[in-house]
Amino acid sequence: MSVATSTRRGPAGPDVSTAQPRKRAKLREFHWFVPYLFLVPVMMLFVVFFAWPAVLALQLAFYDYSIVNPTVFVWWDNFVHMVNDPRLRRAALNSLVYLIGLLPLTVVVPLLLAVLLNQKLRAIGIFRFMYYLPVVTSMVAVAVAWRYVFHDLGILNWALTSIGIVDQPIQFLLDQRTSIWAIILVEGWKSMGSYMLIYLAGLQAISADLYESAKIDGAGPIQRLRHITVPLMVPFILVTLTLEMQDATQIFTSVYVLTAGGPADSTLSLGYYIWSLAFEQFQMGYASAISLVLWIVLILMAVGNYAVSRSKRFATS
């Protein structure tokens, strides 16, 4: 009968079962290994497609590895090469531009959209549907659609020239000054809906009484936004911030479809550079080294973000 009691070896702590110990004791408990059986599929996938590749990535970063040439152990050469790689520097800078450029489109604008959509109005669901539509469509189709918007004689150039902002149509995707902003616009436009939904979830948790009493105290809509909505949204802003960092560092498909990293590397993202090194130029070892460094940077950023959110929570509670 040792099996029957063994589940109680589990983590000791504030156990709910103390409230009704006699009832618990009578129950036939499951074998101790049963929970682990439920985890077998997920852990198998984890080991094969995450743990094993992670170890490989670590190893690969120290090799000159390509599919065509013999593999050579090169010590730190890949990492030294990173320091002197102008394209990598460009890609890293671009990724920083993506990270900062996407902030207003994913952290600020969606909050305003969510505030607008949080009104009690008829047919508000139709607007929610339309704002969210780009999220469920594929990035490939979205990028293709924007090709027509960005065309020399497309609607965007028509709008800009007829307002008089520009005299000549701009080749948004072929001009080094505009190409990265075009990608940022497409990426932000596509993901805005999902960020909006995160904020909407937060807004619906705010009690209407707060707004009522603020109204009675004479606070206008902007003051209510500034002093009630935004402070209460801080935890959600931190969530969107974390997600934005992830999204911005993973930009790939839009670049692949719209610019292929060009013109003159002006839209080259880290993801696109890694992919292109590994699968177009077959420098897998070097690409792995870059992945590894990027990985460490992202972990540090995530930890930093977490630390900030923890300290904020302590400050408010």
Place this chain on the structure above:
Amino acid sequence: MSTVTTQRLRARRRNWYRIVGDGVLYVVLSLIALGFIAPFVILASSALKPLSQDLFGFPPDLIPRPPSMDSFREAFRAVPLLKYMGNSIIYAVTIVPLSALVCLLAGYAFGALRFRGRNIFFIMVLGTMFLPAEVMLIPRYLVASDLGITNGYLGVILPSLLSAFGCLIMRQAFAGVPTELREAARIDGANEWQIFSRVMVPAVRPSLAIVMIFGFVNVWNSFLWPLVVLNDESKYPIALGIAYLAGIGSSDERSLAAGSVASIIPIVIVFLILQRQIMDGMKGAVKG
């Protein structure tokens, strides 16, 4: 008498404010909606325009005169789009249920059972969510080639089965089921598998639906991993097929638009039918 009329007047004025305010709000909401819909409208209009009509021009002319299916015919002739959609359906009907099963099992263990190392296992699974795809691209490709599954359906399917997001949602769902339910089933003599399959899984059906809907959207739109793992175009999912159509020289702007529209239609239909579940599910996931 007079106070009653002023009250009524005031109420009417307040009503007017409300109507005007709502009207302004509708206008603003509609203008924003236009921004979200316009690229799709332009895409659809480009796909439907007959060859005799210009795609671009100042001012833009978006109405196809007359609507024509020629570009669609050309798109389906240039690349086997039906084949790609069939592939996406193959990926969807394998990945979505299998991945949901993995998430169900894991979510049950994480959310409803107590055992040693639960948090460590959970953090491991959750950690995969914070790993950008491009970091794992190369080593995962090498693992797939070691397993001999590159360039085949399995190469796309197997690595897509682990969804940290799905495991997280299922964990929250199972944690929300009252423990009394399990205990009652156990008193009735059910074993652990029966409790799971007959009592607990039916209790989390809404969350399961969300996991499967999002799984379907992800599979239908998957691009980067299939691009890396497949060399053979005949196994491309639809999103990759559209990128292929965009890349090959023979395709023109009209058939590309038509192919893209065709690739969007199934997902838009799914979204139209299930929009409530999708959006409420997404919000629920955030709260949890």
